[in-house]
Amino acid sequence: MSAVLLIAVPLLAAFISILNKKLAPVLLLLVSLFNIVSIFFYSLGTITIGGFEAPYGISLVLDNYSLIGLIVINIAFFLVLLISYEKVKKVATVLLVALAGLNGLLLTGDLFNLFVFIEVSGIAAYLISTTNKKYVATFNYLVIGTVGSSFYLLGLIILYAMVGTLNMSDMALRISSEGISAANLSLPFLFMFIGLGVEAKLLPFNSWVKGILGNSNKLVGPMIASVYAGTISLVFGRILTSVFVVSDRLGLILTVILLVGIVAGETMAFASTKLREILLYSSIAQASLVIILFLEGITGWAVMMVIANVISKLVLFAIASYTSDELKTDEVDNLKGIFSKNKIIGVAFTIASLSVSGLPLFMGFVVKMNVLTSIFDGEDYLLAAVILLTSIVEGVYFVRVLIKLWYNKEDAKTINYNFVIKYIVSVLAVLLIVFGTYTTVLNDQVETVNEVFEIGGNE
Amino acid sequence: MLQYAAIVLIMLGLYGILTQRNVIKIILSLNIMEIGLNLFIISVGYVTDGIAPIMTTNHNTNSLIYVDPLPQALVLTAIVIGVGTTALGLAIAKNIYSKYGTFELDEMEEE
Amino acid sequence: MELINYVEIVVGVLLIVLAFLAINSKSLIKAVMFLSSMSMMSVIGFVLMKAPDVAVTEAVIGSGLVTSLFVFTLLSVRKVGNKA
Amino acid sequence: MNFASIEMILMITLASGVLAYLIGKLNAKLGSIVTILVSMYVTIAVIYFGYNGELVITTEYLPLVTFKVTNIGLFFASTVTFVFAMVSFFNPFFIDKYKFKALYSMLYIFSLVGILGVFFTDNFMTLFVFFEFTVWSSMFLIPMGKSTKSTTLYFAMSTIGSFALLYAIFLMRSQSGSFDIDQGLAMVSGAKATWTYILLSVAAFAKLGAFPLHLWLPKVLGDAPDPVTAVFSGGLEKLGAFVAVMGLVRLAPVSFNIGAIDMDFARYVIAFIGSITIIIGTLMAIRQDDAKKLLAYSSMSNGGYIIVALTIGNGIAISGALYHVLAHAIASAAAFLAIAAVARKTNTTKMSELGGMIHNMPITYMVYLIAIISMAGIPPMGGFISKWMIFQAVINKGLPIIAIGVFFGSIGSFLYVFRPLAALFLGQQLPEYKHLKEAPFFMVLPMIILSGLIIYTGVLPNYILGKINEIVVDLGATAVTITEYTITGFNGTIHPALISGMFGVGVFVAFLIFITFKKSKKVTLMDTYTAGEFIYTEELLHYSVDFYAPLERLYEKYIHIMEKTYDSIRNKIAEVGHFFKYYFFTNKPEVSVFWIVIIVSLLLWGESLW
Incomplete structure (x- = not known):
């Protein structure tokens, strides 16, 4: 079997699902499940499509990096489907396309192919976000997304004109062998960075996030904030680590953008009073942090942070969106005390948010500590200080929310969370604790990820 | 020569997105930007005096310079994707219209 | 060669002018028409740059399909509301 | 196993x-x-x-x-x-x-x-x-407990402390190459040592509730459930002292020596902040109405003593500090528990709402009395020993400004610790609390054990001081000279047991006098007159409310400075957030595009300038 199936099967199923609307949701679940199971049977390596060898043909790369990503993203995708099954019915075909696009993003080894998958998954995301019924927000998303991917394409083509290839590994090789100066590359790289930055929610390019995630229902919230964000972060990571040659100037520009993103994200979350807004601003900061880690070359732990974020954002957004769907409000003050009526949900939310703010016993803490260790090894004291200071702000607003949601108000509203979401969030919460205490797994994975790129870098 | 026009078109498209407050106009500006982008991509692969990269039987293919075929393949894909986006954008525009009764973003009440 | 250069310049200028008109015209239908003719201009541009297959695609999809999509949208909206 | x-x-x-x-x-x-x-x-x-x-x-x-x-x-x-x-x-x-x-x-x-x-x-x-x-x-x-408001504040302050600690840890690691505590503290040097010193002090201050990170202490202790306050004051706060020992004693920051007092400038600054902590804690404790908050501020000023002593850093100062950790932990636990015992029955800790509990809860009263005697540093209790040692160190070092703080705190604590005693336990009894009984046995038991220990630490400190001397030697200072019954300081030797004995005799004599000449008469609340008028309602006329009003008026204006500072920091953060929201997140699609254009054009422009 070849990893092409991960993309082909969902696309095929998408076509079938157009023919039979009733079958579509079932098909979606089956395909998603098939993907999860089948990932474990593929052998690592580069797959070429159409018989052309690497620099010419389109290639899919299945290495340990994409493997981890595929496992996490496909499972997360499946869980989101389960949580929001009644919403899924209307957009089943779109979700199949989205699945194909996401897997393609993770697998592809070709920059143009990446553009196609960005557009495919992007269009799917626009369509998914229409289930929010906030069309202006979706329209914003579409416009910004299109401009972003156009910039990506522009950067790509400039790069192609300079280097003469679009294959990622080939490009890295040629850049070093032909001695193209990093300064010349900074313009195309900046364009590509902007293009990806739109999807990755990096600060000045992300005004769509508020409209989409601030009104998210239980499908859109976890899907965009967790699954999509995780995928794009991983794609970003691959490009930053294996393709980009960052010159000092570009590095400075990007670092400033990202640092501002972190600070802005945390302060905006601090200034917000709505649950979903707090979470979405916090995830902006998280996204910027992850990208900065990739930029600093802390690849392995950045991947772990992506995974931690996927898990915890899935829990947080699933609960926040579900609650807001039910109560028609997400003002934290109106939600006072809801967790005291729904303890399981509350505990899962608490664990996820404590993990995000990096308190011990949870996965986020392990990741944060190792990340900080690496940053200090790189003697980047300012970055570490910024991360720590913003973490304080982050912790404060999460604790504020937690206290409000757990305590006060005898007349807290009761919400009937269905057992699926209860079950899923508690399993994920347990997972956060397991990874937070049994750290050997993480360390092993980090090593495998780092190996992937060390090999790539030595060539 | 045309690549300068292409760059100007991209800028005009951006200008349109920045200044226009009408949903249709914004989608239109997106289209202009995409056309500019496509022209730019083609111009990158364009070689003066080259010939179209199409298989023909008449010529001795070895002695001729082809323009780069890859950008053209990219543009074909990009055009199709662009149409998809435009169609989706227009569909959303229609939804917006049926909800608010206007295309002007400024006339819609803030939610 | 000279001729083609002049043609290129004319096409380029026309493209820019049409794009400007499309963005700035008050009537939506007119804007769409400008877009359509601009798209046709780009077809000429593609031909000039030795990309006939792209030109064909642009002519059919870019110019034809996109324009009709815009027009249909505007027309369907006209029926529903009074203002466009 | x-x-x-x-x-x-x-x-x-x-x-x-x-x-x-x-x-x-x-x-x-x-x-x-x-x-x-x-x-x-x-x-x-x-x-x-x-x-x-x-x-x-x-x-x-x-x-x-x-x-x-x-x-x-x-x-x-x-x-x-x-x-x-x-x-x-x-x-x-x-x-x-x-x-x-x-x-x-x-x-x-x-x-x-x-x-x-x-x-x-x-x-x-x-x-x-x-x-x-x-x-x-x-x-x-x-x-x-009472309110959820202070939780976030506690978290914020604690996290400031923990992250300062973390940063210090990483700084030390960058020089020692490992996370080992002894190596890290020993090997850090140069500018990094100074930073580590500062950061560890911040961590210690945040945990101890020292100025300017003290704000959480009274709020949390006022709000938290009653037993938890005892844990906070007697237990969790001591984490700060532990960190302080690491940072203040074991680190050598780079700074110049102040010749006149033979003390590092860096240490002097910390000592100065410590004495400010003492003064602020004392002043604020004086004006509290809530007994728990009063004790919280007293905890704060006691934390100041520990800081001051640790900065001086010689044998007697360190053992004074450590002994103070122990003495204050026990005493404040006892005091908070006594108040908790009262609060369980009456549901309030406000001094103005209570009175005369001695008739209902005599044992609790005794426990509280012993605890506050220790906290005020009066002889037969443990607090006296530790304060005596700290005074010895301060005087010997010749630090006039800091000594002022230390003595002020000591005298100030006389002013405030007896207020809850008078207000809660003495004075007239409110009718609604008449029927109350002494706390159940299992609440009284730990309180009695604690007060026993308070007295033990005051009378026979030599065993514990022996243990502390081992620590002092570990830390590289000279051990304090102690014999079975004496402690020798810089300018004298005390005999705690002897002093206690004399105190015991004094108290006994006083008690005899009290018994034989008992002439007081119990009056009810109705049995009093105001300006010739009868009292028609049973109102409590407390002399312990607003007792120090003239003194309070002197600094009334300044008491909220820190709260306001933190509020404004919070508002600033929120303002920055609103600023970003306004400029990056409107409902308009062009915003992001605008920023993209700006960034690209800046880059292109920079290309020509770079």
Whole structure:
């Protein structure tokens, strides 16, 4: 079997699902499940499509990096489907396309192919976000997304004109062998960075996030904030680590953008009073942090942070969106005390948010500590200080929310969370604790990820 | 020569997105930007005096310079994707219209 | 060669002018028409740059399909509301 | 299974935390009884096996964690676990008042786990993990009390402290190459040493509740459930002292020596802040109406003593500081528990709403009296010994400005600690509290044990001082000269037992006089006159309310400065957030595009300038 199936099967199923609307949701679940199971049977390596060898043909790369990503993203995708099954019915075909696009993003080894998958998954995301019924927000998303991917394409083509290839590994090789100066590359790289930055929610390019995630229902919230964000972060990571040659100037520009993103994200979350807004601003900061880690070359732990974020954002957004769907409000003050009526949900939310703010016993803490260790090894004291200071702000607003949601108000509203979401969030919460205490797994994975790129870098 | 026009078109498209407050106009500006982008991509692969990269039987293919075929393949894909986006954008525009009764973003009440 | 250069310049200028008109015209239908003719201009541009297959695609999809999509949208909206 | 292995203690305790939760789900009272059993077990294990040198430090199950028994760790651990054990007796009586009863028991035990881990490790990373673990497990205890407001403040301040600690840890690691505590503290040098010094001080200040990070202390102690306040003041706060020993004593920051007093500038600054802490704590304590808040501010000023003593850093100062840790832990635990005992019956800790409880709760009254005598540093109690040693150190060092703070605090504490005594226990009795009885036996028992210990530390300090001397030697200072009954300071020797004996005689004589010439008459609230008018309602006319009003008026204007500062910091952060929201997140699609264009054009422009 070849990893092409991960993309082909969902696309095929998408076509079938157009023919039979009733079958579509079932098909979606089956395909998603098939993907999860089948990932474990593929052998690592580069797959070429159409018989052309690497620099010419389109290639899919299945290495340990994409493997981890595929496992996490496909499972997360499946869980989101389960949580929001009644919403899924209307957009089943779109979700199949989205699945194909996401897997393609993770697998592809070709920059143009990446553009196609960005557009495919992007269009799917626009369509998914229409289930929010906030069309202006979706329209914003579409416009910004299109401009972003156009910039990506522009950067790509400039790069192609300079280097003469679009294959990622080939490009890295040629850049070093032909001695193209990093300064010349900074313009195309900046364009590509902007293009990806739109999807990755990096600060000045992300005004769509508020409209989409601030009104998210239980499908859109976890899907965009967790699954999509995780995928794009991983794609970003691959490009930053294996393709980009960052010159000092570009590095400075990007670092400033990202640092501002972190600070802005945390302060905006601090200034917000709505649950979903707090979470979405916090995830902006998280996204910027992850990208900065990739930029600093802390690849392995950045991947772990992506995974931690996927898990915890899935829990947080699933609960926040579900609650807001039910109560028609997400003002934290109106939600006072809801967790005291729904303890399981509350505990899962608490664990996820404590993990995000990096308190011990949870996965986020392990990741944060190792990340900080690496940053200090790189003697980047300012970055570490910024991360720590913003973490304080982050912790404060999460604790504020937690206290409000757990305590006060005898007349807290009761919400009937269905057992699926209860079950899923508690399993994920347990997972956060397991990874937070049994750290050997993480360390092993980090090593495998780092190996992937060390090999790539030595060539 | 045309690549300068292409760059100007991209800028005009951006200008349109920045200044226009009408949903249709914004989608239109997106289209202009995409056309500019496509022209730019083609111009990158364009070689003066080259010939179209199409298989023909008449010529001795070895002695001729082809323009780069890859950008053209990219543009074909990009055009199709662009149409998809435009169609989706227009569909959303229609939804917006049926909800608010206007295309002007400024006339819609803030939610 | 000279001729083609002049043609290129004319096409380029026309493209820019049409794009400007499309963005700035008050009537939506007119804007769409400008877009359509601009798209046709780009077809000429593609031909000039030795990309006939792209030109064909642009002519059919870019110019034809996109324009009709815009027009249909505007027309369907006209029926529903009074203002466009 | 070895019950005296640190790893086992931690794991058993952690597991029984979960167990307490599960049992607590079935029956909240039983769950809280688990807390008693567990903390008793930990106390016995730590104190008995620890001081017999039988604590096992090997780890078999926990990865990446290493333990080490040091004299100082053992000292702190036995103090704090003892406080935890004593306070845990109160849990069953208060458990009904909490919103999440089972959770309370679990978190109570969890915070004990965290604190133990901090004291028994030789690895900074482990220390930090347990430090943070303590923070979040204790954080969720607070909102179960009166109000949920101060929780966030506690978290913010604690996190500032922990992150300062973390940053310091990484700075030390960058020079020593490992997370080992001894190596890290020994090998850090140059500018990094100064930064580490500052950061560790911040961490210590945040935990101790010292100025300017003191704000959480009174609020949290005012809001938290009554037994928890005792844990905070007697236990969790001492984490700060532990960190302070590391930072203030074991580090050598680069700074110039102030010749006149032969003291490093960096140390002098910290000592100065310490004395400011004492003064502010004292002044604020004077004006509190809530007995818990009053004691909280007194905790703050006592933290100041510890800081001042540790900065001086010679043998007698360090042992004074450490003895003060112990004495204050016991005394404040006893005082808070006494107030908790009252509050359980009356549901208030406001002094203006209480009075005459001595008639209902004489034992509690005695406990409180003993505790505050110790806190005020009056002879026969432990607090006297420690304060005497600290005074010795300060005077010998010749630090006039700091001495002012220290003496002011000492005198000030006379002014305030007796107010709750008078207000709560003495004076006239309110009719609605007439029927109240003494606290149940299992609440009285820990209080009596605590007061016994307070007296013991005051009368026969030499055994404990011997243990402290071992720490002092570990820290590289000269041990204090002690014999069985005497302590020798810089300018004299005291005989605590003798002093206590004389005090005992004095008290006995006074008691005899009191008994023989008892002429007071009990009056009810109605039995009084105001300006010739009868009183028609039973209003409490407290002399302890607004007692120091003239003094308070002097600094009334300035008391909210720190609160306002923090408020404005908070508002600034929110403002920055609103600023970003306004410029990046409107409902208009062009915003992002605009920024894209701006950034690109800046880059292109920069290309020509670079």
